Amino acid sequence: MYIKRNISWGIIMRFAWKNLLFFIIYAGVIFSFYHFLEWKHIDIPFQPLSVIGIAVAFYIGFKNSQSYDRFWEGRKIWGGIVNYSRTWANNVLSFVENDRAAQVTLIYRHIAWINALRIQLRQPNSFSKKENRAVERMFDRHGERNPVCSGFELLLDPKEVADLEERKNVATHLIKNQGLHLKQLLAEEKITEFDKQVFHNNLEEMYNLQGKCERIKNTPFPRQYAYFSTVFTWIFVLLVPFGLLNVFESQLAALEQGNNWWHMILMIFFSVLISWIFTTMEKVGSNSEDPFEGRINDVPMTALCKTIEIDLRDMLDEESLPEKTKPIHNILY
Amino acid sequence: MYIKRNISWGIIMRFAWKNLLFFIIYAGVIFSFYHFLEWKHIDIPFQPLSVIGIAVAFYIGFKNSQSYDRFWEGRKIWGGIVNYSRTWANNVLSFVENDRAAQVTLIYRHIAWINALRIQLRQPNSFSKKENRAVERMFDRHGERNPVCSGFELLLDPKEVADLEERKNVATHLIKNQGLHLKQLLAEEKITEFDKQVFHNNLEEMYNLQGKCERIKNTPFPRQYAYFSTVFTWIFVLLVPFGLLNVFESQLAALEQGNNWWHMILMIFFSVLISWIFTTMEKVGSNSEDPFEGRINDVPMTALCKTIEIDLRDMLDEESLPEKTKPIHNILY
C-alpha cells in the first residue's frame, strides 16, 4: 500500500513509460503518413469517436468502482481480523481460569493462524497480473515468499506443527485445533459452557473472515468485465489520432503554409495525452482488483500481521515486543 | 468461471462471429444503397444519435452493474457455504462427545447437502439464456447433469436416501434431518443444550444460504430492465450506419472523385466496430445475470463443492482425499 499523499513521477513513469513511448511513435507515424505521404483520406470524424469515448469512460468508471470495492472489501476483512484478534485475546484472558500456559497457547495459535492465512493469500495463481519488467523487478526485490508454516516452531508445539504441515489448508486446521483445545479446557473445567459458546462464535467469525479472503483471492474480477474494459480502451486510444486529424483539419490547412513543426508536436502531444489519460484510468482500477498479491496498492498484510502480534503480546504483558513493519520506498507490504 | 487474465480471441469470436458477420453485411448493404444506388436521402444526422448512444451507454452501465451484483452475490453466498461448512465440521468435532460415527454422519450429510443444492441450482428453467450453436455445443460437452441424489449412497444411510428421493426439495430435508439427528444426540446426552443452540444457529444460516441461492436462481433479472437494454442497444447499432453516412459526408464527397474502396472499407470497419462495442458491452452483463447455470462466467459450484469435501474429510483425518477439480480449457465449473 502506497502511503504518501502524492505519487512520485518516478513511480508513475516506471509504470507508464512503455505505453507513452508507443503512443508517441504510433501518433507520429500516423501523422507522418497524413502529412508527408499525403494520405488525406485516413482521418475519421470525431463525433462518433466522442460517443465511443464517453461510453468507454462509463465502462471504465463502472469497472474502477467495482475494483475499488474489491480492494476495500479486502481491507475491511483484514480490519475484521484485527478486531477479532483482540476480541479473541480479550476473551482468552477473561475466561480461561488459572492457566497461563493455555492462555499463551490459544493466543500464539491465533498468531500462527493470521500468518498462515497471509502466506496462503500471497501465493500467485493462474490469473495474476504481470506488469512490465521494471515494475516486476521492484516487487521481486521487495517481495516476501515463505512456506506457510514458517515460524510456527516459535509459536506451536512441534507435534502440532508436524501435523499441520501435512494439511491441505493449514489455516483451516489451526482453527479446528482451537476448537479441540477448547473442548479439552471445558473437560478440565477451566472454561464454562457459556465461555465455550462465546469462543465458538469467535471461531465462526474467523472462518468467515478466512473464507472471505479466499473468495476474493480465488475469484478473479469477472474476466469478461475486466478484459473488455482493456480492449475497448485500447480500441478508443488507437482511433484517437485518426480522429484528431479530422478536428485539427483547419489547423492542418495552415500546416501547408509553413509552421508545420508546431502543429505536428501539438497534435502528437494531444494525442498522447488523451491516450495516456484513458489507459491510466483503466489501469488504476486493474491495480486494485486483486488486493492480496503484495503489490504497490494491495492490503498491507505483513504490516497488519505484525501489528496484531504486537497488540496480542502486549496484552499478554510480554516484555520484548517486536518492531512495527516499516514501509520500503513509501510502500507498506 | 474463466480463470485466465486475458480472454483468448478464439473464445471472443465463438461468441461474436454471428453478430460481426451481420454487422458487416448490414453496413455494406446500406453503404451500397447510398453509393451505388445514390439513395442520398437515407442518412440521418449524428447529433441526436449521440444522445441516444450516451443514454443507451448509461442504461447498459446500470444493467451491467446490477448483473455483476447478481454474480457477486451468488459468489458470496457460496463463499458463505464454504465458511459455514468449516464451522459446522469444527462444531461437530468440538461438541459431539465420544461418538465418531455420529460425527462422520453429521459431516457426510452436510456434504450431501452442498451437492444436492448444487445440482438443484444447475437445472435449467423457463428464462435460461441461449447462445448460438457453437457456444451451446461447448457447454454441452463440458456440462454436468446429474440427478439430485446421485452419490448419496456413499454418504448416507440407504433408508435416509430412499426417503429423500421422494421429497420435493431434497436440500431442505437434509437440513431437517440434521435437526432431528441433533435432537436424538441431545436425548443421548452426547451434546448439551448450549451445543444444540449453536448447531441450530448454523442450520438457520444454512437455510438462509440455500434460500438466497434459490432466490437468485428463480428470480430472473427483471425482464423489463434486461430486455429493453437489448432492444435499445440494437436500435442504436442499427441506426449507426445511417448516422455515419452523415458524418462521413465530407469524405464521401471525395468518394465521388475516385478512391472509393478505401472509404467504403473505413466506414464499414468503423460501423462494425461501434456496433460490436455496444453489443459486447450489453452482452458482458447478460452473461453474469444468472450465475448458477454452469456457464463460462458462472459460480464454479462443482469446484467449490469439491474443495469443501476435501477440507471436511481432511478435518475428519481421512487418508485418501479426492483431487481438486481441474479447469477445462481455462474454465472452472
Next chain:
Amino acid sequence: MYIKRNISWGIIMRFAWKNLLFFIIYAGVIFSFYHFLEWKHIDIPFQPLSVIGIAVAFYIGFKNSQSYDRFWEGRKIWGGIVNYSRTWANNVLSFVENDRAAQVTLIYRHIAWINALRIQLRQPNSFSKKENRAVERMFDRHGERNPVCSGFELLLDPKEVADLEERKNVATHLIKNQGLHLKQLLAEEKITEFDKQVFHNNLEEMYNLQGKCERIKNTPFPRQYAYFSTVFTWIFVLLVPFGLLNVFESQLAALEQGNNWWHMILMIFFSVLISWIFTTMEKVGSNSEDPFEGRINDVPMTALCKTIEIDLRDMLDEESLPEKTKPIHNILY
C-alpha cells in the same frame, strides 16, 4: 413476475400503443406546420437539447436504479420469509417434545401468517399506479383479491380465527399468538428455556420481515424524485421534434426539391423512436417501484406462499401436497 427471457411485442405494445400513437400525431403535426404552413421559425437548436437529454438520461438512470433496489429489496425480504419459514418448521420439529398436535399448530399458524401478510400487502393504496385500460383489464382478469383471513378455517382453531378477524393487523397478532403458544408449551415443559430463546429470535426476525414489507408498501418512492423524472422526460420528448427540424435542416433543404415524403417519414420515425426510448426507459423503473401490487413485474407472492406451504407440509410428512402455482401467460403472481 414475467418469467420468459424475451418480452413479447404483444405485451410491449399493450403498454406502449397509446404513447406511440400520440408521438406519431404530435410529430406529424409539428412537421406539417413547418413544411406545409412554412412556419420555419419553430425549430430550436439541438445542442442545448442534447444537454437536457443527457441530464434527463442521468436522472432516469438514478431513478431506475433506486426503483430496481425497491423491487430487489422486496424480493429479498420474501426470500427471507422462505428461509425463516423453513427454519421455523425445522426448529418446531427438533425442539417440541412428543406433541405432534402442537407441532402442526405452530407450523399451520405460520402458514396462516404468510398468507395474511401477502393479502395485506396486496391491498391498493392512495398512490397506486394506474396504466391504460388494456393493461388494467389484464391485471383484473389475472388478479386475486381475498379478505385477509380467508382460508384460515383450514389452518387454525375457530376461536383464534374469530379473535383475529377483529384485529387491525392480523399478521402482527398471529406472531403474538405464536409467542403465547410457546409460553404455554414452556409451562408444559415441552420446550426448554433454550428453545424459547431460539424460537423468539425467529419471531423477532419475522416481525422484522413483516415490517420491512410494510415499509416498502406504505412508503411510496419519494414522489418528488419519481414525478419530476416523468415531467422532465416528457418535456424532453415534447421538444425533440422541434430540435430535429433543426438538425435535419440540410436534408430539409432537399425537401424543397421534391422527395418530401421520404424525409417526412424518416423524421417522424426518428422522432417517435427517440420519444419511445426515453419514455420507455422512464417507465421501466416506474414498473418496479411498488413490488407488492400483483402486477407484471412484482414479487410473485402467491407462488412463494404456495412454495412455502408445500415445503412445510412436506416437512410434516403430509401425504397430499398442493400443486405449485403455474404462471398465467408467462406471468407468475
Next chain:
Amino acid sequence: MYIKRNISWGIIMRFAWKNLLFFIIYAGVIFSFYHFLEWKHIDIPFQPLSVIGIAVAFYIGFKNSQSYDRFWEGRKIWGGIVNYSRTWANNVLSFVENDRAAQVTLIYRHIAWINALRIQLRQPNSFSKKENRAVERMFDRHGERNPVCSGFELLLDPKEVADLEERKNVATHLIKNQGLHLKQLLAEEKITEFDKQVFHNNLEEMYNLQGKCERIKNTPFPRQYAYFSTVFTWIFVLLVPFGLLNVFESQLAALEQGNNWWHMILMIFFSVLISWIFTTMEKVGSNSEDPFEGRINDVPMTALCKTIEIDLRDMLDEESLPEKTKPIHNILY
C-alpha cells in the same frame, strides 16, 4: 410525506414561482440587451457550456443519490422502530409471568419512548432548511411542536415523569428505566435470566435505532458537497441565456428581418425551461437531505408513532383504540 402519485401543479408552483419569475426577467433582460441595445458581443459559445452542464448534472446526480439514501435510511430506521416495538410487546406478553400491571407499564413506557424520540428529532437546528414564505406558512399551519414529555402523564407513573423532565436526553433515560424495571422483575422472579438476556438485546437494538436517528439529525449532509451543488447549478443556469444567444444565432439573423416577437419568446421560454429543470433537479435532492423535520417529503413520524400505539394497545387487548393519523392535503406527517 407526500402520498399521491402525482404532485399537483399548485404545490410545484408554490415551491417554484419565485425562481421562475427571476429566470423570466433575467433572460428577458439579457436578450433585450443583445437585441435592442445591440450588445452583440455578450454571447458565449455553447460547447464549453455543454461540458459544464453535463458535469453539473453528474454532480447533482451524485448528491441526489446520497440525499435519497439519507431519507431512505431514516425511513428504514423508523421501520426498525416499528418492528422492535412489536417484538418488545410480544416478548413482554410472552415472558413476564402473571403481572398484567408490569406488562402494561413496560409497553406504555415504550410508547412514551417512541413519542419522546419523535419530538426530540423534530426540533429545528442550526442548519435547517428555509423555503420561501408561501411554503413556510404551509408547514407552520400543518406543523406540530410539543415539549418532549407531553402526554407522558397518561403513560407513566408521575414520579418517573418528574424525573425524566430533568434529563438532558429523555429517550435515553426511558430505555434505562426499562433496564432497571427488568432488574426488579428478575429479582421478583417474574422473568428468568434467559428472558433478561433477550430483553436487553431488544434494548440494545433500541439504543441503536435511537442513535441512528440522532446521527442523521445532527450530521448535516456534508455542507461542502451540498452547497457547491447549488453554487454550480446556479452558475450554469446564469450562463445559459448567454449560451443560447450563440446557438440561436442563425435564427437571430432572421430576427433582424421581422418576426422578432416569436424568437424572443421562444428563447426566453427555452432558457427558463433549462434553468427550471436544473434548479428543480438540484432541489429535489435538498428536500430529502434532512428527513426528520416534519416537511413535505420527510419521514411521517407522527403517523408511525400512532400506528405503533394502535398495534401495541391492540396486543394488550385494549378496547378503545385511537384513530390512525390522516394526511392533510395529501401530506402525511
Next chain:
Amino acid sequence: MYIKRNISWGIIMRFAWKNLLFFIIYAGVIFSFYHFLEWKHIDIPFQPLSVIGIAVAFYIGFKNSQSYDRFWEGRKIWGGIVNYSRTWANNVLSFVENDRAAQVTLIYRHIAWINALRIQLRQPNSFSKKENRAVERMFDRHGERNPVCSGFELLLDPKEVADLEERKNVATHLIKNQGLHLKQLLAEEKITEFDKQVFHNNLEEMYNLQGKCERIKNTPFPRQYAYFSTVFTWIFVLLVPFGLLNVFESQLAALEQGNNWWHMILMIFFSVLISWIFTTMEKVGSNSEDPFEGRINDVPMTALCKTIEIDLRDMLDEESLPEKTKPIHNILY
C-alpha cells in the same frame, strides 16, 4: 464539521484564492500570447477537450462518491460508539448488583476509552492533507493536541493509569481491563454468567468499532485513485484556455475590429470559471477522504465524546454535568 446551511464566501475564498489567482494569470498570459504576440496556432480544438472533460467529471464523481462514503462510514462508526456507550451504561446499571463503586469504575473506564480513541485518531500521519497557509493557520488555532492519557487521572485508578501509559495502544488495553474487571465481578458473584456473556458481546462490538476507526485512519484512500483524479483535473483545466481560444474564434475575429477589452475579460472570466468548478469539485471529495483529522469537514469527535460523557454521567445521576461542546466559527470539532 461545518454546521451552517450555507458556506460563507470568506471560507470559500480562504480555500480558493491561490488557485483563482493562478487561473487568472495563466489564462491572461495565454490569451495575451494569442492576441498580442499573434501566436494564432496555439489553440486546440474543443471537441476532444469535451470528451476529456466529461471523462474527468465521471472520474471525479466516482472519487467523490467514495470519499463521501469514507466520511459517512466514519460518522456511522462514531454513531455506533454513542449507541454502545449507552448500552454499556444501561447494562452496567441493570446487571451489576449492589456495587455503586464498580458501576462507576466500569462507566468511567468507558469514558476514558472513547477519549483515548479520539486522541489516537487525531494524530497526523504520513499521508495527511496539507492546505495553503491561511487554512492551516485556522486549524492550528482551533485544533486540539493532547497526549492519549490526558485526563485519565480523573477517571481511573492511578495504578491503572501508570500501566496504560506504557502500552502501545491504550484504547485496546482499556477494553482488556474491562474484561478483567468483569472476571473479578463474576468471581465476587456480582454478575452472572449470563451477564458476562452480554457484557463481552458489548466489548466485542467496541473492539469492532475501534478497529473500524483505525482502518479508515491508517488506510489512505487508495492513492492511485485519488492522485490521478487531481492530475487529470489539472491537465484538463490547463488545456481549457487553449480550447476556449478555438471556440471563441468567431468572437475573436471581431476582436480584431475593436472592442477587444470585453472579449479578453469574458474569455478569462469563462476560463477561470470552468477551472474553478472542476478543481473545486475535485477538492470537495478530497476534504472528506480522511474524516478523523479534526478539520472543517471531519467527524466532530470532541463534541461526540462530550455528548457521551454527559449522557453517561446523567445515567449515573451525577449532579454537575459538563457543558456541550460549542462550535467555533460554525465549525464543530
